[in-house]
Amino acid sequence: MTTAMKKVLTGNNSVSWGVKLSRVQVISAYPITPQTTIVELLSEMVANGELEAEFIKVESEHSAMSAVIGASAAGARAFTATSAQGLALMHEMLHWAAGARLPIVLANVNRAFGPPWSIWTEQTDSLAQRDTGWIQIYVESNQEALDNVILAYKIAEQVNLPVMIVLEAFVLSHTNEPVEIYPQEMVDEFLPPRENPLYVVEPGNNYAVGSLGGPDVYMEWRYKMQKAMERAVDVIKTEGENFGDHFGRKYGLYEGYMLDDADIVLVSAGAFTSTVKYTVKHYRKETGEKVGVLRLRAFRPFPHDALREALCCRKKVAVLDRNISFGHHGIFYSELKSALYRLKDDKRPPMFGYILGLGGRDITPKDIREIIEDVKTREEIEEDIIWKGVKP
């Protein structure tokens, strides 16, 4: 077997390489900062013949999503990428892709919504697509971005639901890291050409897809989508392990860091978790206090059982949200609260919701350290949002 090669790649170009290695057949996208370099490299790969695919250069994100819906319905493996405004413009078609049960993969580079205009990272754009029926996986590193594109197709094509890979603007998308690029044969072994689609729109298959479904049938469709989502919990877990066996890097529903014996657990998702881990490592060394990290990967399906098990009986949980649901709380915080509700009172840890880093405001080790100190002073949940770093 040929050995893997290492390249220094940005997060975005790691995604492009993941797409190439997945032998995607149809790509359609529209430029938006900070997503742009994903599709720039892909159009080059297609133009050079390195990737045998069609690239549909559409006039909007709404059309990009529609084009890959068509391509996927016609049996092809399809990919698109976007950010914030583009993702919001796709919203109608995100529902359509999931409802049509198409295993499309989309890379969303987290970006804050305007106004005021912002191109910097924030997780609200992808989290706002929570109920579209898309699987969502948040990554922390460039390697994880590449790996999870491959993994995404493996998952999507088993449960016939689309998958969104989410990476943070600039801190990941435009930052270079050494990334291992696997030999094509090795990827082909793990990810064969698309198998067993639910349907293919091609002559001979004389049926209508998506026709009117009255109250007598509609609900069952939705029931099946939910069942597929529930099944996806196991598929993400199993294929994450298989990925580890095959490529040497294992992925789970979430990742624990110094978690096993931790009394205080910091929960976060995305690239800034690296800062959280770094701070916790040093904090432990200095104080000996049992602080740990749980990094969320799967947001949909939300792995309730696994998270309940992971957080049961901890002393305190602090959730770090780089996002907000206006009029409610941090989104990961509120999701996690509902997941832990089923724990008995004496086993359910008090949870504290911090909102920080909106619109790309830097999240520093100092911030994390202050959060740890702050959590230590708290016993009861007195407020659902603890703002971190808002200027007076």
Place this chain on the structure above:
Amino acid sequence: MSFWYNQVPMEENFNSGHLACQGCGATIAMRFALKALGTNTVVVIPACCWTIIDGAFPAHAIKVPLFHTAFETAAVVASGIKSGLRIRGKGDVTVMAWAGDGGTFDIGIQALSGAAERNEDIIYVVYDNEAYMNTGIQRSSATPYGAWTTTTPEKHPEDRPKKNIMEILAAHSIPYQATATIAYPEDFIRKFKKARDIRGTRFIHVLSPCPPGWKIPSDVSVKVSRLAVETRVFPLYEIEDYGEKYTINYWPKGLPVKEYLKIQGRFRHLTEDRIEYIQQFVDRQWEKLVLKHKLSHGTLDNIPKNVIYR
């Protein structure tokens, strides 16, 4: 010229039992279209009356695969299907987007413009019933001057001319465009067959009478279509060579537009001066079209005069 019925294939790719209203022009149009295109075809339909006409799940009236999609996406979903099929070695399949005027002139024009500009290998058909019929007869930018709809009530009927979608598409330099109506089946079928065998974006504008929307009896859809042609309200023509070559396919009798307007309830409120205004508009549009034909061919002598469907 051989008899018209020799030019209409016996092949029937449309089952009975569809859900259209009686006399629906869009239904007859689909029947002719599929006769011409045959079954190596897939159809994409956005939100419109045809969403319903094909049948509710699991019924399916047409004998080819159909992908339903959102209102504004017919052109681009068709493009995606074409790419998907082509990369899978099935590039010979005809992919037809079939949309209403609302899905074409209005909400879908962006995706259509994108697809046409890229010269996607699709046939895009607009069956134009000149309003949003599915939602209950609201105006669209295809609603003609003077027409009643539920959002242009008789006291304030439509006060802007119909958008010229053929010229908009001609500005995109696509290989083939045509107008067609169900009153001229042999012309209709010839155009669809011709379109099928051309590569790139092909656009066909079909006038599609709607009995409830136009307030006409259900047995006059063909007659109204013929009157639209004979009054020059809806001339039959093609634009070929990437928007360059205009060909009028039939020289209309030039009946007064009143003949067309007066049998439709949606124009019943029009006063003589408004009818005259419409007549002048139609005359000007026709003159411009004739000039374009002459510019393309150097003559008007090659326009067939009342030979079709006598």
